[in-house]
Amino acid sequence: xxxxxxxxxxxxxxGLGFLAGSHMKSAYALNQNLIGIAMLWKxxxxxxxxxxxNSMKPEFREKFYHFLVDTQTRVSIDIAGKPVWVHAYYLPPxxxxxxxxxxxxxxxxxxxxxxxxxxYNLYAANNATKVAQCMVLGIGGTKMLDALQYEPEVxxxxxxxxxxxxxxxxxxxxxAAQLKKRLVFTTHTPEEAGNEKHNIHFxxxxxxxxxxxxxxxxxxxxxxxxxxxxxxxALRLARKANGVSKLHGEVARQMWGGYDKICxxxxxxxxxxxxxxxxxxxxxxxxxxxTKTIMARKEVLKKELFKTVANQCGxxxxxxxxxxxxxxxxxxxxxxxxxxxDRERFHKLMTNxxxxxxIIWAGKPYPKDMGAINTFNGLVYLSNLxxxxxxxxxxxxxxxxxxxxxxxAWLNNPVxxxxxxxxxxxxxxxxxxxxxxxxxxxxxxxxxxxxxxxxVPVAKEGDINKQDMDNLFELIETxxxxxxxxxxxxxxxxxxxxxxxxxxxxxSDRMATEYYEKxx
Numbered sequence: 001x002x003x004x005x006x007x008x009x010x011x012x013x014x015g016l017g018f019l020a021g022s023h024m025k026s027a028y029a030l031n032q033n034l035i036g037i038a039m040l041w042k043x044x045x046x047x048x049x050x051x052x053x054n055s056m057k058p059e060f061r062e063k064f065y066h067f068l069v070d071t072q073t074r075v076s077i078d079i080a081g082k083p084v085w086v087h088a089y090y091l092p093p094x095x096x097x098x099x100x101x102x103x104x105x106x107x108x109x110x111x112x113x114x115x116x117x118x119x120y121n122l123y124a125a126n127n128a129t130k131v132a133q134c135m136v137l138g139i140g141g142t143k144m145l146d147a148l149q150y151e152p153e154v155x156x157x158x159x160x161x162x163x164x165x166x167x168x169x170x171x172x173x174x175x176a177a178q179l180k181k182r183l184v185f186t187t188h189t190p191e192e193a194g195n196e197k198h199n200i201h202f203x204x205x206x207x208x209x210x211x212x213x214x215x216x217x218x219x220x221x222x223x224x225x226x227x228x229x230x231x232x233x234a235l236r237l238a239r240k241a242n243g244v245s246k247l248h249g250e251v252a253r254q255m256w257g258g259y260d261k262i263c264x265x266x267x268x269x270x271x272x273x274x275x276x277x278x279x280x281x282x283x284x285x286x287x288x289x290x291t292k293t294i295m296a297r298k299e300v301l302k303k304e305l306f307k308t309v310a311n312q313c314g315x316x317x318x319x320x321x322x323x324x325x326x327x328x329x330x331x332x333x334x335x336x337x338x339x340x341x342d343r344e345r346f347h348k349l350m351t352n353x354x355x356x357x358x359i360i361w362a363g364k365p366y367p368k369d370m371g372a373i374n375t376f377n378g379l380v381y382l383s384n385l386x387x388x389x390x391x392x393x394x395x396x397x398x399x400x401x402x403x404x405x406x407x408x409a410w411l412n413n414p415v416x417x418x419x420x421x422x423x424x425x426x427x428x429x430x431x432x433x434x435x436x437x438x439x440x441x442x443x444x445x446x447x448x449x450x451x452x453x454x455x456v457p458v459a460k461e462g463d464i465n466k467q468d469m470d471n472l473f474e475l476i477e478t479x480x481x482x483x484x485x486x487x488x489x490x491x492x493x494x495x496x497x498x499x500x501x502x503x504x505x506x507x508s509d510r511m512a513t514e515y516y517e518k519x520x
Contacts, residue, residue, distance in 0.1 A: 001137060001161040002045075002122060003038045006096040007398040010044035010063055011103070013122055013364065014329040015423055016188055018397070019244075020158060022273035024098035026512035029275065032099065034516075035150070037141040037162075039133065040068075040089055040103035045122045046367050048393040055377040056393065058367040060121065067095050068103065075143045078207045079132050084115045086140035088148070097275075102148070104140050125368045131198065131206050138165030139210050146172075154520045157185050157238070160196065160230035166237045167210040167217070176220045176237070180263075184519045185238040187231055187265070189420045190251050191333070200228040222261055235262040242519055243267045247444045248420040266518060269442055270421040271511035274503060277427040279405055286499045291492040294432050294499075298408070301431070305406025308399070309360065313383070313390045321388070322484045323358045324436065324476075325407035325428075327395060330365035330372040333418040337375050338469050339411075340382060345473050350386050355481035362392040362403060404428045409454070409480060412437040413472060415465075416458055429453075429502035432495050436480060438468060446506065452498040454480050 002017035003009075005024055012018070020036070027034040046058040068089040076083045087108035091101040106118040117129070124130045138157075142165040145152065157163065170179050188194065200223060203209065209217050218224065221233040235241055235256055241263050243249035249267025256262055274283070279301065285293035302319040309317050317323065330336050339359070340346050349357060361379050365372030376391070383389040392399065404410075410428035412419075412435065419441040426442065429435060435453040437443045449455040454475055459467035483491050 001039060001133075001159065003036060003101070004397055005091075005098050005101075007396060008067075009065060009091075009096070010396065011038060011041045011122065013045040013366075015421075016159065018272070018400075019270050019423055021098075021397075022271065022276065022508035023512055023515070024101065025096075025273040025276055026508040027099035028093055028097050030509060030512055030516075032512060032516055034099045035152075036099055036101040037137070037144070038101055038103050039119055039122070039137055040065075040105040040107075041122045042105065042107050042120045045364065048364050048395065050393055054380050056365070056373055056380070065089075067091075071102070071148070073144065073147050074108065075140060075147050077135060077139045077143060079115070079118075079135055080128070080206050082115075084118065084132075084136075085110045086136055086144065088144050102141075102144065104136055104144065106136055123366065127198070127202075128206065131203065131208060134161050135164045135206065135208055138162040139168045139207075141165055142168045142172075153182065155183050156515070156520065157183065157234060159186065159188050159194075160234045163230050163234050163237075164208050164210060166234070167208070167212045170212055170216075170220065170237075171210055179237060180239045183238045185234040185241040185263075186244065186268075186519075187235075187241060187252055187420075188244055190248065190255055190418060191420075195229065195231040197227050197229050200226050203228055222259075232256070232259060232262070235259070235265070238263050240519060241265045244270045244421040245442045245445065247417070247441060251417055251420075268511060268514045268518060269445055269506070270423045270426075271506045271508040272423055272426045272430070273508040274430055277401065277404065278430045282432050282499075283430075286496065286503070289496060291496055294495060295488075295492060298432050301405035302408075305360075305402045308392065308402060309390045312392055315387050315390055317358050317388070317390070318356075321356045321358050322408050322481060323360065323406065324409045324411050324480075325360045325362070325403050325433070326411040326413075327360070327362040327392075327400065327403045328412075328422070328424050330363045330369075330376050332371060333415045335413050335415065335465070335468075336361060336363065337379055338413050338465075338472065340379065341465075341469050342473070349473070349476065350388060352481070355477075355485055356388070357476075357481065358388045358390075360390045360392060360403065360407070362395040362399060364395050400424070400427075404431045404433060407433040408484065409434050409436040412443070413456065413468060414438060414440050415468075416440045426502055426506045429498045429506075432499060434480075434491075434494055434498055436472075436475070438472075442506065446501060448497075448501075450479070450494075452494060452501050 002012035004012035004017035004021035043060040243252040306317040422441040447453040
């Protein structure tokens with residue numbers, strides 16, 4: 001549904017896209033026999049702008065991409081009883097150093113306004129439109145491959161968004177066994193909202209099952225009642241599946257283990273593309289264990305980030321001051337504003353003269369998620385009180401890179417077990433930023449507390465939010481700040497260890513190889 005391959009191609013929202021983009025870049029570097037199928041979102045996700053009072057304002061604007069090649073190839077799919085044209089554009093590998101990619105749009109001749117709008121916005125709020133988008137990706141994508149005369153040995157559905165394509169393939173290959181031979185599936189989240197369910201008759205009325213009779217759909221997916229679980233259906237139709245970290249693999253097996261006839265669920269830990277994300281000077285210094293150059297370069301990179309802070313917020317940050325960054329998708333379980341829950345303690349942290357700190361927040365809430373938007377805006381209003389607190393808009397690939405380069409500590413505090421993997425901390429670590437994190441997702445495979453990262457102790461029973469908040473403050477006050485200011489050599493050694501550890505396993509060449517060998 002989303003691929004983040006370059007700042008210029010705005011067809012992604014967050015981590016899922018960043019991950020898929022890194023996968024495409026590594027597939028290209030490794031010369032793998034792989035292509036990507038994506039959606040060409042006319043308005044992208046949204047442009048994150050500001051209202052008069054600096055609160056967040058989502059804006060939707062048409063995007064034009066002159067570097068895409070028109071394949072002149074179209075297929076028609078039936079959505080809610082009417083034909084909808086799907087048109088394919090091609091992203092050549094040498095444009096952004098990716099595997100070959102085909103991008104699908106319904107904004108094409110022969111479609112009425114409603115049909116054209118299906119491919120306008122990533123993750124439409126309207127249920128029928130969102131399902132239609134999934135049908136364009138799934139049925140449209142698999143049908144488009146036939147029209148392009150490309151016959152894959154394996155179809156990899158990255159999340160259940162493309163599930164409708166399985167029913168088109170069932171029609172093509174005639175049996176569930178033949179379909180299973182060709183289908184693999186990645187589940188990316190234990191979150192309820194990320195594992196979609198719809199009424200089976202609603203899906204049938206839209207044409208989601210690509211002409212497969214409802215009785216057959218029930219038989220091959222094992223759904224007896226009228227609630228159709230997309231992820232469960234994918235797990236029953238695929239020959240193999242994977243979670244996206246060791247911990248998430250365990251959570252996924254536990255989560256789905258009570259259901260019969262599901263495929264085996266392995267894990268392939270997420271990773272990011274070093275060639276795209278890592279600053280060359282930092283990387284060269286890492287390979288030479290040159291901590292002095294790393295720290296000198298870090299100061300230069302902080303100054304670059306602080307130009308954006310000054311431009312957006314009118315604040316002059318100091319490159320000598322410890323800078324903590326929280327930047328990712330705004331979602332409730334990620335607890336963006338945790339440090340501000342205790343105002344008195346937050347104020348004490350922000351006004352500490354012995355150990356000064358600067359904190360930056362950035363990220364995009366879903367544009368209809370008022371809870372997440374209110375959290376974002378609450379931080380904006382609070383930042384008016386502090387010259388060392390900034391909330392940035394426009395969190396896309398370019399700003400993400402600046403923040404990774406310019407942070408000293410990368411804050412990540414989701415509720416434990418609810419972050420399937422998380423990947424932003426990987427690219428921060430590649431760029432000499434230390435992870436300051438709860439013990440969840442990929443961190444469990446990476447972190448050695450006090451050696452390559454600072455880890456919040458796992459909360460016991462009771463008020464987990466309060467425990468995590470108290471433990472985070474304690475960690476910052478007694479470990480992070482004193483190490484940075486009083487023991488700079490220890491800090492530098494931690495940074496070098498972190499950089500070496502993240503590069504040893506969390507590069508996407510390893511991930512793409514594991515997908516190729518373990519899953520495909």
